[in-house]
Amino acid sequence: MHRSKDGAEWKVFHTLQWLAAKCAQVPNEGEQRVPCYGDYSNVSRRKRNK
Secondary structure (H helix, E strand, C coil): CEECCCCCCEECCCHHHHHHHHHCCCCCCCCCCCCCCHHHCHHHHHHHHC
16 A cells, blocks of 8 residues: 555555556666755745845
């Protein structure tokens, strides 16, 4: 089972579906994963500091 970050939604995965979902998040060789930080991004900080 997987719960969303806000705790509002639960999902039930079969073992192979869960493994496929986790493997899909792994970047290919030579690629970088760029997380989105929302309020912590450089653009948001720049707008707040002006």
